[in-house]
Amino acid sequence: MKAVDVVTTALGNTMRSKARTFLTVIAIFIGAFTLTLTSGLGVGINSYIDRLVQGFGDQQQLYVQKTSSQQSGNANEPQAYDPEKGADKQGQFGMSLLSEKDIEQIGNIDGVESVEPVVAVSPSYLEGENGDQFQVQLGYPSDVNSYEYAAGEAPGHDKDEITIPTTWADSLGYDKPEDAVGGKVKIAVSNVTGEEKTFEATISGVTEIMLSNQGAQPTPSSAFNDRLYDYQQEGLPEGAQTDGYAMAVADVPDLGKQSEVKKSLTEDGMLGMTVEDQIGTIRGIINAVTWILNGFALIALLAAAFGIVNTLLMSVQERTREIGLMKALGMSPGKIFGLFSSEAVLIGLLGSVIGVGVGVVVGTVANALLTGEGGALSNVAGLSLYGIAPLQLVGIVLLIMLIAFIAGTLPAARAARKDPIEALRYE
Amino acid sequence: MEPAVLETENLVKVYGRGANRFDALKGLTLDIKRGESVAVIGKSGSGKSTLMHLMALLDRPSQGVVALNGRPVSELKNKEIHKLRNESFGFVFQQFFLNPNQTVLENVVLPLKIAGLSKRERNRRGLEALELLEMADKAKNKATDLSGGQKQRACIARALVTNPSVIFADEPTGNLDSKTSEVVENILFGLQRDRGITLVIVTHDDDLAAKCDRQIYLKDGLIVAPEQSNTARSEAASSGEPAPSGQEATEPWAGGGSTASRASELGKEGNR
Numbered sequence A: 001m002k003a004v005d006v007v008t009t010a011l012g013n014t015m016r017s018k019a020r021t022f023l024t025v026i027a028i029f030i031g032a033f034t035l036t037l038t039s040g041l042g043v044g045i046n047s048y049i050d051r052l053v054q055g056f057g058d059q060q061q062l063y064v065q066k067t068s069s070q071q072s073g074n075a076n077e078p079q080a081y082d083p084e085k086g087a088d089k090q091g092q093f094g095m096s097l098l099s100e101k102d103i104e105q106i107g108n109i110d111g112v113e114s115v116e117p118v119v120a121v122s123p124s125y126l127e128g129e130n131g132d133q134f135q136v137q138l139g140y141p142s143d144v145n146s147y148e149y150a151a152g153e154a155p156g157h158d159k160d161e162i163t164i165p166t167t168w169a170d171s172l173g174y175d176k177p178e179d180a181v182g183g184k185v186k187i188a189v190s191n192v193t194g195e196e197k198t199f200e201a202t203i204s205g206v207t208e209i210m211l212s213n214q215g216a217q218p219t220p221s222s223a224f225n226d227r228l229y230d231y232q233q234e235g236l237p238e239g240a241q242t243d244g245y246a247m248a249v250a251d252v253p254d255l256g257k258q259s260e261v262k263k264s265l266t267e268d269g270m271l272g273m274t275v276e277d278q279i280g281t282i283r284g285i286i287n288a289v290t291w292i293l294n295g296f297a298l299i300a301l302l303a304a305a306f307g308i309v310n311t312l313l314m315s316v317q318e319r320t321r322e323i324g325l326m327k328a329l330g331m332s333p334g335k336i337f338g339l340f341s342s343e344a345v346l347i348g349l350l351g352s353v354i355g356v357g358v359g360v361v362v363g364t365v366a367n368a369l370l371t372g373e374g375g376a377l378s379n380v381a382g383l384s385l386y387g388i389a390p391l392q393l394v395g396i397v398l399l400i401m402l403i404a405f406i407a408g409t410l411p412a413a414r415a416a417r418k419d420p421i422e423a424l425r426y427e
Numbered sequence B: 001m002e003p004a005v006l007e008t009e010n011l012v013k014v015y016g017r018g019a020n021r022f023d024a025l026k027g028l029t030l031d032i033k034r035g036e037s038v039a040v041i042g043k044s045g046s047g048k049s050t051l052m053h054l055m056a057l058l059d060r061p062s063q064g065v066v067a068l069n070g071r072p073v074s075e076l077k078n079k080e081i082h083k084l085r086n087e088s089f090g091f092v093f094q095q096f097f098l099n100p101n102q103t104v105l106e107n108v109v110l111p112l113k114i115a116g117l118s119k120r121e122r123n124r125r126g127l128e129a130l131e132l133l134e135m136a137d138k139a140k141n142k143a144t145d146l147s148g149g150q151k152q153r154a155c156i157a158r159a160l161v162t163n164p165s166v167i168f169a170d171e172p173t174g175n176l177d178s179k180t181s182e183v184v185e186n187i188l189f190g191l192q193r194d195r196g197i198t199l200v201i202v203t204h205d206d207d208l209a210a211k212c213d214r215q216i217y218l219k220d221g222l223i224v225a226p227e228q229s230n231t232a233r234s235e236a237a238s239s240g241e242p243a244p245s246g247q248e249a250t251e252p253w254a255g256g257g258s259t260a261s262r263a264s265e266l267g268k269e270g271n272r
C-alpha cells in the first residue's frame, strides 16, 4: 500500500465512526487549546517585559553596587563602631555606598575599560534659547548610547553636550526635533553655600521616549555632568567631599570577560549586574509560572492520549475481520501498524489544529478586551497578556501529533499482530 | 503432464500443547497441478480449512513442507510470502468479508491497493473484473446493497482482480441457496476453463465436489479413500448424478428432502 493510500484510508476510517472520533478530538482540542493559551501568555508577558526594558543600558555595561557590609542577622540591631574602619558610608535607604577607593579598584579590574560613578545632580532649572525656564531632573550619562534618537546623536563623552526628549524640543521652542540639534541650553546648579551658577551645553540629539521611560529626561554627557556635580559639591570641607556613590557603571567591552569581572567585584565586596542579569530574574519567574500552567495543559493532553488509546483499541476490536482480510490479501504487519498509527496521528492533527486555532483567536480577543481601550487592564501602558509565536504553535501541533502517535502504538501493534486466520474465523 | 503448482509433503499441523494438544493434520502428501480444479472434501472438523490455510501460506505447518512451483516456502522471506499471497493467490470465503462502508468497486480493488497500484489503474482493473462477472453496473453501489449472490460475485471479482494463478475458495457456496450456488460454481469453473486458473475448493457439498477434476477426501486430519470419508451424498439429496465414488453413505446432518433444504442446512452448518 502506498503512503498516500495509507493516509487516505486512515482518514476514511476515522470518519467512519464520527461520534467517537469527535469525542476523542474534543479531548485533544481541550489540551491543545489550553496549551496554546498558557504558552501564549508567557510569550505575551515576556514581550511586554522586553519592551519595558528596551534600551535599559548597553549589554557591555555592568551596574556595580556595594554589597552591604553589615553582618547578616538582625539589621535593626545597633552595629558596634570600629574606629579603624570608620562608619560605613550609607545612602538614603541604608544601602552601602561605593567609595572613591572602590571606584578606583573597579577601574583596575582586568576587562574594565572605564568606570563612572553615577552621581546625582539636582539642577534648579533648565533654560532654553527662548528664555523659558523649566524644572528638570537629569538622566544618567551612562544611558545615552542606548537611547533612540529622533534627531542628532549621543553627546560626546568629554564635550559640554546634552540630549533632550522630543517633548522638550517642543517646549523649548523648536518646531521639529531636527531644529533642536545644535541649539543651546543653560542649566542652573546651586553649590553648598546656595550660590547659583549656570552652565551652557549644546543639544547633541533629541531622544524618543520609550515605553520604559528611557529617554524621557534631558541627559548630559558624563563630562558635563561631572562639571555640574563638582560645582554642586563646592564648599564642602576637604575629605567630606563625597559621601560615596550609590552606583557605578563599568564598561566591559569584552562580553566574555564579564563573568570574571563580576567575580572580582564579589571578592571586593561589590556586586556587578548587567541589565540581562536584572531582567533574568523576572523572566525566570514568568517562565516558571508559564511552565506550571503548561503542565496543566500537558496533563489534559495525557488524559486525551488515553482517549486515543481507548478509541483505537475499540476500533481494532471492531475491525478484526477487516484487518484479517487485509493481511490475508498480503498487507504486511508494518503497513497495518502504519494504518492505525496514522489514524492516531490524524486525530491528533485534527484536535491540535482546531485547538491551536481557537486558542489563538480566544487569546487575541481576550487580550484585546482586557488590555485594549476600556479594558480592565488598559491603564497598564503597553501591557500584552497574549502573544503569538508561530514556531511555538507549530511546535504544539507537532508535540500533540507525537503524543497521539505514541498513544496509537499500542492499538496499532495489536492490529499488526492479529492472525489473519483467527480474524477470518467464522463465528 | 502439467507441473505441480502446489505440493505438500507429510504436512502436520498441531494446535495447542500438553493436554490441549490437537492434531488437526496428521501427515498429508498431495500435489495440485497447474490449471486443475481440486475439491477438498470432508466432514466439519476434518481439517479442510487448516489444509487450505497452509497451502495458501496463511499459516505455517508444525512439520512437513509446502512447495510452490517446486520451491519450498520455508525458504521464502515474510515479505515474499506477503507478495505471493497478494499477487498469485485469490481468496473466496464462505462469509463475504466485504467492507459495508465502501462501494463494490472499492472492495474489489483492495488487493490492488495493498499492492500499491495507482488509483486509475486500480479502478480500470476493478471494473474489468466486475464486467467479467456482470456486476459493472453495481460498481458504485454500497456493498451492503447487494444480494447474497451478488456479494459472492463481488468477492470473486476481488479474488480475480490481481490475475492470480490459484484461487482458494473455502465453502464458497456455503451461504448461498442452490440456484445462486450454481451461478457461482459456473463462474468459478469458467475461470478455470478460460483463464487456466487453478482452483482449490474446500467444501462438504458433494455436488460441488463432483464438478471438480479431482477430490481429496479428508477424515480426522488424514487423506482417505472416498468410501471412508463419511461425506458422500445421501440418497435423498441425490440429483441423479452418481456419487464420485459411487458409494453410499448417509449425511448425518441432512434431514432428507430436497437439495434446497440441504443447502439451507449447509448454510446453518457454516454459520454455526
Ligand SMILES: Nc1ncnc2c1ncn2[C@@H]1O[C@H](COP(=O)(O)OP(=O)(O)O)[C@@H](O)[C@H]1O
Residues within 6 Å of the ligand: B015, B016, B022, B024, B042, B043, B044, B045, B046, B047, B048, B049, B050, B051
Ligand atoms: N486455532 C485452533 N486451535 C485449536 N484447534 C483448532 C484451531 N483451528 C482449528 N482447530 C481444530 O482443528 C480441527 C480442524 O479444523 P478445520 O480445519 O477448521 O476443519 P474444517 O474446515 O474441516 O471444518 C477442528 O477440530 C478444529 O476445532
Ligand SMILES: [Mg+2]
Residues within 6 Å of the ligand: B048, B049
Ligand atoms: Mg472449515
